[in-house]
Amino acid sequence: MRQLLRDRTIPLAIAALALGTALQVNDGLYSPWAVALLGVAGVLASLAFWYTPERSRFTLPVLVAAISIQLGLLLADFPGSHHERHEWRDYGFFLALMLVAIAIVSRATRFHRSAFIALLAIYLLAGTWLVRITPTPYMDVFIFQRDACAALISGMNPYTITYPDLYGRDGAFVYGEGLARDGRLLFGFPYMPLTLWWNLLGYTIAGDYRFAQLIAVAVGAVMIAATTWSRVSVLAALILLFTPRGFFIVEQGWTEPVMVMLVAATVLCAVRFPHLLPYAFGFLLSSKQYMILLIPLAPLLVDWRDWRFHLKAIATACVVTLPLALANFSAFWNNVVILQFRQPFRDDALSFAAALSHLGLPKLFTAVPVVAALAVAILCARRMNRSPHSFAIAVAITFLTFFALNKQAFANYYFFVIASLCCAIASLKPSDPIVR
Template sequence: MQPHAATGDDVHRSADLTRGRVPLARTAAAVLAATCSLQYAPIDPVLLMPLVMLVLAVVCLVPLLTRRVGPHARQGLVLAVVVVVGGLGIVANAGLAMVSGVSSWAVVPLALVMLPAAAAAVWGGRSWSRAGLLVLLAGFAVLAALRILQAEVLIDVGAFLRGGIDAMLHGTSPYAITIENPYDAAGTRAFYGPGVVVDGIVQYGFPYLPASLLLDVPAHLLGDPRWMHLAAVLLTTGLAWRMATDRLGRAVALLLVCGTTASTVVLAYWVEPLLAALLLLTVLAMRSGRTWAAVPLGLLFASKQYAVSYAPALVTVARSRGWRTVALAAAVGAVVVVPFVVWDPREFVRSVVELQFIQPFRDDAVSLLPGLKALLGGLPDWAVQVSPVIGLLVSALVAWRTRPGATAFAIGVALSLLVTVLTSKVGFMNYYYFIGAAFVVATVSWASDDPVAHDRRDAGTGQTREPSSQGSRGDRGISLTR
């Protein structure tokens, strides 16, 4: 007999099924989700956080590669880490709102409401937890909206995004635009490579793949593309919480709005909230066996260039849902990308490809390289070029060794992009927001779709059969950069 699909009533009974134990790989994924949500800016010593994340990545990866479920950690300890980080994140977001100029008379009451609301969303009974979630999401929405309305952001992403959408709506390729350089001389040297800025004008157009540009059009027409990013954060959090089948999953899901970086990623125009929503929609569709998984999957790969690092995760999709889903996703991506290539091939290649290769080495990146550079007095050229290969290797290993399914796809995306960024010359809060979101999705899905389990009877905790999620039927300051 197949396990029944969980309803909202099932969500609160799952703590009994997990027996208070969490597989080590899922433990590491949950802690990585929390750690990524803290990556607001580099801290001293600069090697500390990258090394912590690297160790956690290895702890998560080894059980996947060895296909061993154990050992297990106590759920209470893991939950405590996530809850502490989430609580600190709510306080930090409130503080950042006040720094942005939002009145403390508005911020303090919001924070005081959001903290107990988050607790209710994790520990409350059926009605209380739902009410807590709604209050938490409403509080975050107000907090982020106040920052959007009152704070000025000195960052080029906003100009690229607005300029690209305007150009597209007026019949000009968004990759052929130029924008005014928003930075002073020191910022220009730090953020742009040689020849990127001439006479105060950035000589390159929209720097990402076009799916994010198209998704932002409705909000842009309403006055600000960031409203779409805020909506994506709220949607992702709500759906991840709804998908959770245990208390740890619910707590981890809330990191998407309780993380230190959450409101700043929205404020700064970064498109990663859109990618997080697309990843979650892909996972939900894969878990329910829906063919429409190809749509968010195709859009995900047509949104940002670093998708190359987790391309082997498509093998997991094929093994789980068939190559037809992958082919349909490729068709969706082609429909989105190809018209922009044909529109202006030269400018598309310059902005999407060339610009990425001439980005300067960033000493303020949250990665291993700045710390190693300072420690060793320099780095060989190959050290700043190997990160995509490492990401591809990790993604391929995860796809090869895990039991195929939605969780395996999410953890493959998370781990491959994490090691890519950790070994890259760039790495900032927007990257870590998406990486953290991928670990959130994997952690939430893990409880009923364990990628280490050898068969579906072990998919819940590695030991007992668990109900699947709703619809499942089987298998400091903004970093001024892109």
């Protein structure tokens, strides 16, 4: 029992499992059970902050059990959207792949590298199948990214185009008042340029940008496994690959797979390729608007006085962002920044803020999640020792706090947290203290 209580990988693994299961309950939307599991994940991730960085004889069995449970959940339900009814016959190929995966996982601790290669191939096959059978998912983000790719290839600025209003009368609930008129949305591409650059690979090569997102998750998993190429790092990567709603996130075309790949790249570079670390961190910073919350966590990677690191990271972010941003800065600013503050409160969000609303309590102020996340980030930076493992845990806790208190938080948001937890598991060095 003492070993169990000192093994930090266990609360991290169970936190990733609990969070993935929370997303499975209602596709990452509000549900009392999902909120309860979100709370469990938050408590376990925070407990890991205080656990000693050790592993025990329970480490591998717990990781294998977590992956097996996730595969069981994938067998229990259709892996993609539920907008249409699906019988098990509709996804028999996927079920067969998951059964093979379960058989391989049982051997993963003995032949971890060959098992990982086989399971990565299964993931790519399953993901390709799901993208192929849902060529046009009922999701506005899919339209945003697809049309932005088409616009860029046609020589148009994606920040100046408009989109069809997919949700019609429900548009005000999704976007807020005044952002839709006559069947069109009154804004352009709402994401960072780096997302679009990556999506272009899938759009131009395979005709569907989601293939680039599928590859991003696979590359992220390879990077997590390659952190140490140990049994633990391989199993951590498999937790990410087979989190229950992971295929759903790729199918719907959300942006987070790119962020997953980049947080894994940042941790991998911190462990094995420190000369590439500032560039990986710069890419990560430029991948999403709220990645600015990573800035207080930089001292967990390098000495905060290392001006060369900061200069290289900033230059990297500028190189991938400024060409499109400066082409029409007003449009970029309105769509990427101002639009985010106009987004409405969503009582279907998977967050404690939505839970309070369902209880009839006042809505949280917009500043609450930002202030809370910054407080957590600063606490982590001050209390944790510098290491890739500390950085990964701090990223997970910071963004879990930010999303859990936010006016909007859905499956794709928490996918990034799950990836950060997996990075933390993979980068753990036993007997390396985390708290100063």
